Amino acid sequence: MAVILNGSVTAAAADLGISQPATSRLLSDLSKEFDFQLLDKRDGRLIPTQETRLLQPDIQRVLELMSQISEVSKDITNRQAGHLRVACLPGFATSHLPGVVSKFLEKRPGVRMTIEPDRPERILEWMIGEQYDFGITDGFTGHPAVESINVDIRTVCVFPTGDDLGKLETVTPQDLVGKDFIQPHRDSDFYHQISKAFSDAHVPIQPRVEVRQFTAACELVCNGAGVAIVSELDAVKYRESGLCSRPFYPSLPHSLSLVRPILKKPSLLTLEFIEYFEASLSPYQLTKD
Structure with a gap:
């Protein structure tokens, strides 16, 4: 597509940031793969053949998709996209959690969240079954398949x-x-x-x-x-x-446990939210005398 837009291999190479010989090799390999000529030379410029013109819309869609994938991958790396599944105690779903989630999502427009309130026993089941990324519960006494951070609240x-x-x-x-x-x-x-x-x-x-x-x-x-x-x-x-x-x-103290599945590798987004949520508890945390 770069050659079509620029009309020359030299300009296309500069646009792509690769050498002219490398660009020529790519064209040659692609032409062999398709088994027909990709470009004609007219008035000193390279123009697409009739066969290439037929493929051009599909090529454009592929390039746009690749660009979109690249952008999404950057968002994921920067924790700007993704889907977080959070299980919590019923009271948290209407008290502390909504404010924390709202602030967390403010600068992350590509992030989606699922919040599921239920009793502690059910939250533990979900963590063991790796159905949720993160859980907020109490009365947690430990389980080999679940990692926890315990926080004592005043x-x-x-x-x-x-x-x-x-x-x-x-x-x-x-x-x-x-x-x-x-x-x-x-x-x-x-x-x-x-x-x-x-x-x-x-x-x-x-x-x-x-x-x-x-x-x-x-x-x-x-x-x-x-x-x-x-x-x-x-x-x-x-x-x-x-x-x-x-x-x-x-x-x-009311002991809260922030839990997540041990065997399910957490996403960067999950780890960032757990850290963010734990920090939100700091003003209410019981300090040891």
Whole structure:
């Protein structure tokens, strides 16, 4: 095509960035492959033969496709294109994750994402089966087919605006005596942490509602159903809805696990998103004393 556009081998070679002999050899080899003459010489210029003219539209489409493939490969290398499949806890799909994903995609117009919320057991199944690139879960105890990064998130006591807990700097189990309590589901590790904290303080828990998700607990608190102890990640999303919070003592970290399949080689895009997401947790991460 370069020879057709330039009308000479010399100009085509310069356009392609290769030597004139190399360009001539390519033409000769291509002519032998097709078994017909590709070019005629007229008035000092090389012009396509009738047979070549018939092939020209197809040649143009192939060149455009090759150019497109080249551009896409550059985007993939620069993490500007690709498809990420992320599994997460249901609460994350409506709290922290959307903001992180939106910012991540701002400068990556060619990237697509699938977000699938489900319970921890299902997320583990997906990681083992290599169905998703990355997962956000809790209560992960390890699996030989799954790599994990564990992050401890601060937790806070949340209560409606105007509650007398707002006068305190920190909230303890003793401060929650007589309060309707919205507690985590009894089969969760976090419930057992809370139960132990109240037991050690010799304070009975007065559960009013039991929920699996921190976001559900926050919604209930906003609607006056009681108070709760939740991840600070979820609490900050409800500040404008009339939710107040204070640090809870003793410290009860909510352990998040960022997981991915070990045997499935991660794409550069996957690794970059995991790093990006982990960094987004930094403001809420529990620091070791």
